[in-house]
Amino acid sequence: xxxxxxxxxxxxxTLRRLKWIAVLAxxxxxxxxxxxxxxxxxxxxxxxxxxxxxxxxxxxxxxxFGAVFHLIxxxxxxxxxxxxxxxxxxxxxxxxxxxxxxxTVLQKVVDQARSLLEARYGxxxxxxxxxxxxxxxxxxxxxxxxxxxxxxxxxxxxxxxVLREGHRLRLQNIQRDPRSVGFPAxxxxxxxxxAVPILxxxxxxxxxxxxDKDDDEQFTVDDEESLVRFATTAAIxxxxxxxxxxxxxxxxxxxxxRIAHEMHDGLAQVLAYVNxxxxxxxxxLKRERTDEAMKHLDQLAAAxxxxxxxxxxxxxGLRSAAQPGQSATDSLREFVATWEAxxxxxxxLHLEADLRLPAGAELQVLRIVQEALANVRKxxxxxxxxxxxxxxxxxxxxxxxxxxxxxxxxxxxxxEFPRFGLSTMRERAESVGGSFQLESTPGTGTRVTIEVxxxxxxxxxxxxxxx
Amino acid sequence: xSFQNLSRLDRTIRLGAGLLMLWASWALEAxxxxxxxxxxxxxxxxxxxxGLLGWCPVYAILGLSTCKPKxxxxxx
Numbered sequence: 001x002x003x004x005x006x007x008x009x010x011x012x013x014t015l016r017r018l019k020w021i022a023v024l025a026x027x028x029x030x031x032x033x034x035x036x037x038x039x040x041x042x043x044x045x046x047x048x049x050x051x052x053x054x055x056x057x058x059x060x061x062x063x064x065f066g067a068v069f070h071l072i073x074x075x076x077x078x079x080x081x082x083x084x085x086x087x088x089x090x091x092x093x094x095x096x097x098x099x100x101x102x103x104t105v106l107q108k109v110v111d112q113a114r115s116l117l118e119a120r121y122g123x124x125x126x127x128x129x130x131x132x133x134x135x136x137x138x139x140x141x142x143x144x145x146x147x148x149x150x151x152x153x154x155x156x157x158x159x160x161x162v163l164r165e166g167h168r169l170r171l172q173n174i175q176r177d178p179r180s181v182g183f184p185a186x187x188x189x190x191x192x193x194x195a196v197p198i199l200x201x202x203x204x205x206x207x208x209x210x211x212d213k214d215d216d217e218q219f220t221v222d223d224e225e226s227l228v229r230f231a232t233t234a235a236i237x238x239x240x241x242x243x244x245x246x247x248x249x250x251x252x253x254x255x256x257x258r259i260a261h262e263m264h265d266g267l268a269q270v271l272a273y274v275n276x277x278x279x280x281x282x283x284x285l286k287r288e289r290t291d292e293a294m295k296h297l298d299q300l301a302a303a304x305x306x307x308x309x310x311x312x313x314x315x316x317g318l319r320s321a322a323q324p325g326q327s328a329t330d331s332l333r334e335f336v337a338t339w340e341a342x343x344x345x346x347x348x349l350h351l352e353a354d355l356r357l358p359a360g361a362e363l364q365v366l367r368i369v370q371e372a373l374a375n376v377r378k379x380x381x382x383x384x385x386x387x388x389x390x391x392x393x394x395x396x397x398x399x400x401x402x403x404x405x406x407x408x409x410x411x412x413x414x415x416e417f418p419r420f421g422l423s424t425m426r427e428r429a430e431s432v433g434g435s436f437q438l439e440s441t442p443g444t445g446t447r448v449t450i451e452v453x454x455x456x457x458x459x460x461x462x463x464x465x466x467x
Numbered sequence: 468x469s470f471q472n473l474s475r476l477d478r479t480i481r482l483g484a485g486l487l488m489l490w491a492s493w494a495l496e497a498x499x500x501x502x503x504x505x506x507x508x509x510x511x512x513x514x515x516x517x518g519l520l521g522w523c524p525v526y527a528i529l530g531l532s533t534c535k536p537k538x539x540x541x542x543x
Contacts (some may be wrong), residue, residue, distance in 0.1 A: 032509065039505040046501050055506075059513055066524020070470075073527075 272448035380404025471521035481518030
């Protein structure tokens with residue numbers, strides 16, 4: 001995109017002017033033809049005269065077809081150039097769209113804009129409600145350089161021009177512009193500037209700045225148009241990242257509510273159990289049956305330990321899944337490591353695919369894995385647990401295996417206080433359009449398998465994920 | 468892509484040749500019925516016009532150019 005593209009097709013001549021030139025050239029050729037005919041009139045019918053006239057026509061034809069082929073070539077080259085620009089724009093946009101975390105998207109936007117226009121420096125400013133720069137993301141400047149420059153700009157000088165006026169700016173020399181207030185100390189020298197606003201539908205407001213092309217040429221009108229097109233695409237990606245963050249926040253809030261509800265129910269059951277047991281212990285003590293009382297006290301302590309472990313595990317799960325900007329894969333990795341350290345059961349995470357799911361689905365999958373591992377801790381008596389994340393077509397398959405005692409699913413006995421685990425796991429998987437499978441036989445451990453679609457299947461699911 | 472396909476030397480030669488042809492068409496004596504002075508005048512137009520424009524239709528059709536090739540644009 002370093003070469004200047006304009007409307008001119010033939011030198012500096014535009015298509016509109018070229019039409020007029022073609023008409024005048026045709027008249028000129030006829031006049032020339034008549035002059036030649038008049039000049040050689042007496043010899044017109046000789047072989048020399050005919051050869052000469054044919055040569056004149058041939059020369060005219062050469063000029064005409066030469067011009068036509070030149071135009072075709074020029075238009076073809078322009079189309080190829082536009083195609084390559086669009087391809088570069090498309091590739092850059094795809095790279096930005098792949099990300100969902102807002103901070104990463106913003107950094108990618110400025111990196112890709114710089115790469116697209118082959119600029120040495122790039123920056124993206126976020127603007128607050130007071131029309132001041134609240135955040136300044138850079139590209140092409142090292143961390144050391146940034147640190148030595150000091151505080152980020154607040155919007156004085158040329159940066160503020162785009163900020164206040166909200167339209168594009170293309171300058172050959174920043175220093176010569178009267179609106180420039182100069183660079184702070186240790187700022188790398190910059191000469192040319194191209195700035196465009198990013199107009200999003202959401203709450204984001206910002207500007208994209210590029211400075212100094214790699215080949216030291218100036219930014220052209222075409223560069224400006226390309227950056228505007230990229231800024232439009234980037235705006236959609238930024239809006240998308242905002243919506244994703246919002247969805248994530250909503251999903252986390254909903255999940256907190258659900259867990260609070262589950263903990264309340266679980267705690268209520270345990271408290272009822274504790275109350276009953278306490279009454280039994282009192283009766284036994286009243287009748288001086290100490291051994292019986294001790295037995296019930298042990299059961300009481302075991303129940304307290306179990307609910308304590310449950311609460312602690314839920315807190316770890318909440319903490320690892322509620323990090324904004326953290327990927328589900330990282331959350332899972334963090335949870336598995338913490339779970340292994342806290343419970344003393346070896347747990348290996350086998351990541352054969354990236355856990356990239358819609359925001360609500362990621363949270364549900366994490367909860368299912370947490371619940372499955374909680375069951376391993378509580379019931380399996382296992383020495384080893386394995387978590388597998390695999391790609392299965394357009395779905396992600398997550399398997400949790402253990403080498404514990406196992407059980408016969410059909411003969412699952414009633415616990416002393418109700419279990420919510422299995423049915424909750426199934427509900428969670430189904431709520432995101434996935435499937436849940438439990439396999440276990442006594443002595444061979446337990447295998448929990450869920451499969452979740454990587455894309456939101458329909459609008460109902462989208463609503464379900466946040467409602 | 469530049470519109471021109473003739474180098475400075477090429478243009479100079481064409482302009483020189485065109486002017487020479489024009490001069491010859493008037494300077495050299497010829498019978499009144501001779502065709503060649505008119506032919507010289509008319510065909511002097513070809514090198515003159517191409518030399519002035521810096522663009523030759525024959526080169527354009529054949530894909531030739533005597534201009535210095537530009538360095539190709541870098542791949543993105």
